[in-house]
Amino acid sequence: MNEFERFVEDEKAKIAECLRGCGRLDEDGPDIPGISGADSLKDQYYWFMLGNNTPPDRDDIDWPALEKELNAFAGEVTAEWMERKKAQNRREAYEMGRE
Numbered sequence: 001m002n003e004f005e006r007f008v009e010d011e012k013a014k015i016a017e018c019l020r021g022c023g024r025l026d027e028d029g030p031d032i033p034g035i036s037g038a039d040s041l042k043d044q045y046y047w048f049m050l051g052n053n054t055p056p057d058r059d060d061i062d063w064p065a066l067e068k069e070l071n072a073f074a075g076e077v078t079a080e081w082m083e084r085k086k087a088q089n090r091r092e093a094y095e096m097g098r099e
Contacts, residue, residue: 007044015070038063
């Protein structure tokens with residue numbers, strides 16, 4: 001895995017963090033970090049992954065496409081979180097009805 005692939009995986013891991021653990025979902029929605037814009041993603045990649053604080057003007061990476069990919073992934077994570085929340089609410093309603 002190269003540095004860019006590792007960067008993308010790290011960004012997705014940050015987004016999916018709200019699905020970790022097996023505790024009760026107390027919030028109304030998942031606690032997902034904001035998705036950085038394309039320019040910010042580029043800066044983060046060059047600064048944090050490569051240690052270069054002046055990214056090149058042009059590279060071979062489609063940063064707007066990466067931003068869209070991360071936003072789509074965040075949508076999938078949100079949908080999964082909401083399904084878990086619905087299941088939890090149904091389970092709790094059922095349990096309360098039996099007591």
